[in-house]
Amino acid sequence: MTPKLSEAARHVVIPEGIVSTGYGAIRKWLRLMRVEHDPWQQGVGQIALGKTADGMYAATVGGITISIPRQVGKTFFVGSLVIALCLEFPGLTVVWTAHHLRTSTRTFQTLQSLVKRPGIAAYVPSNGVRTANGEQQIAFTNGSIILFGARSMGFGRGFEEVDVEVFDEAQILTERALEDMLAATNQSQHPAGALLFYLGTPPRPGIDPGEPFSKKRRKALTGQLRNGAYIECSADRDGDIDDPEQWKIANASYPTRTSHEAMLRLRENLPNDDGWRREGLGVWDEFWDQDESASEYIIDPKLWSDMANRDTKLGKKIALAIDMSPDRNWVSIAAAARTSDGKVHVEVGYHAAPGPGLVRILLSLIDRWDPCALVIDKASPAYSLHPDLVAAGIEPEVTTAGQMVQACGGFYDDAVNANLCHTGDPLLADALKGASKRDLPGGGWAWNRKNNMTISPLVAATLAHWALKVYDIAKPPPPPPAVVGRTSPGPSGSGDLDVLTAAF
Incomplete structure (x- = not known):
């Protein structure tokens, strides 16, 4: 019929x-x-x-x-x-x-x-x-x-x-x-x-x-x-x-x-x-007629790839953020720093299974870099680390749903306007390809963690980006010589921010 x-x-x-x-x-x-x-x-x-x-x-x-x-x-x-x-x-x-x-x-x-x-x-x-x-x-x-x-x-x-x-x-x-x-x-x-x-x-x-x-x-x-x-x-x-x-x-x-x-x-x-x-x-x-490979991504992969820059000059002050995958099998620590041309550089320096030494790693990073902020989102599985961090003398900034909306919106705006750069790390690239939005009750959106086990590098980078713009008011001096180190798979990055695991 x-x-x-x-x-x-x-x-x-x-x-x-x-x-x-x-x-x-x-x-x-x-x-x-x-x-x-x-x-x-x-x-x-x-x-x-x-x-x-x-x-x-x-x-x-x-x-x-x-x-x-x-x-x-x-x-x-x-x-x-x-x-x-x-x-x-x-x-x-x-x-x-x-x-x-x-x-x-x-x-x-x-x-x-x-x-x-x-x-x-x-x-x-x-x-x-x-x-x-x-x-x-x-x-x-x-x-x-x-x-x-x-x-x-x-x-x-x-x-x-x-x-x-x-x-x-x-x-x-x-x-x-x-x-x-x-x-x-x-x-x-x-x-x-x-x-x-x-x-x-x-x-x-x-x-x-x-x-x-x-x-x-x-x-x-x-x-x-x-x-x-x-x-x-x-x-x-x-x-x-x-x-x-x-x-x-x-x-x-x-x-x-x-x-x-x-x-x-x-x-x-x-x-x-x-x-x-x-x-x-x-x-x-x-x-709406653009091909599916571009329209289904929140940030176009080609646009993201074009923002890779390993040779950028970075300021000394950084912001750190930590996030954990929904299945609690991965922890990501990201950092953000200003560039000499006014952009924000983001990088994931640590991506590994959570373990008892994680608080010690964060203490070493804080001692080494004196970040303007260490951020955890209250809705993240990583928030379970909050009591241990406080007991160790670390007072992280805890983002609310409204601040997460601001963080995601700011990260997106800087990305689509080419005001952001990175090292070309496949961790972040893969997280972006699998990313989707979740609408929040008060309006706005945040990255959707549901059933997305590759999302933690992106959330950590987003929070670090937000923290740098909120808490680092003064323009910092140039950085010291880089020390390269990494526990997660992928390229070592620019060397300026990719020092998050060198302290342990």
Whole structure:
């Protein structure tokens, strides 16, 4: 079976092996809601509920990703679809999340109006609609339920046995939110498998955390999306953004359901042409078309490699930082020093298994170098060393979550602006290649330690960089002659900072 989709979609990726679809079985519920899907919506419905020969949803692994402009009717379409699924399958659990509370509330109101229609109202008990912010839900007499909430307010954690998850505003979907929510579908009891919907407009480059959404798009367009569907509705990238013919290409509901005046209103109230191109016409910025090898890295490996400098002249004063891998098998000590041309040089001088002599090593380093600070992050496994350090007379600076945000942001800014240098150490290069972000509750991000056993050199270097800029106020004199030493694998470095293990 080949599901049909109207020409409104620019890119359509259909999962392999579809022999039937569950869309036909739910149309009786759509009729009771007095809902008639437009041709493009019928095509997406056939794809989303398409089944393989074993009766499983063909998109149950990779999900259904829909990149679509505003004012096309995607909320009405997906909302009516999940209501029909809830009525068809008793006990179905649906979680619908948006980034903003106002968006999830608006979606809740749309679906609330649908279940109040005469043909459906009898299937919703009198107390089935809960309207309190943070607890919005629609429950059905057959035990099915739809829960609504905003990811920005922590909604989505702790659910179990979820059968359908809808990630609205997927252009503002963080990896942390996915980690919190995706596991909930692992215990789904739905016989055809769980379903994941990703709905959004193209992300704003450099502003929206659009990597998860863009990764879905990139995998789909390069043939790497496994058991998933991708539908993109957009105008021509080089088309006239004020040409109504381009509006028709992007928006299948224009001009029949979405009026010319409604499009003009959106055009007028979006802040600029780029905003209209993304949100009104669904056009992805070329930024997101870069190849995966560059876009998946927080700091581009080539940019990082270009900052290697073994011959730089360093100041005498250094800052030290220590970090430990999540499995506690590795400890990294990094240092930072100013360069003669105003940059910050970072280096990992010690990387080894933790042992009883670690405090003695730190004492020797402090005695030798008189650093402006020794830093440990409070959330790091290395913080377990704090009592021993204090007992030995070392008072480390302990960073808070807010200071870690500042440290990571400052390290990133100096790296992308070429205000940072290093020795080309493979420890740091490998840590950067495997690095990802974790969003923090108060805003901002930090390096993600979860399941990343190579992260400690990067975290240590980041903290040393931060400490130098915070605590070394005065410009220090030139350094003494270098003493080379190292316990960790890799090149010995410039010799200026690579002395961290020479003292023992």
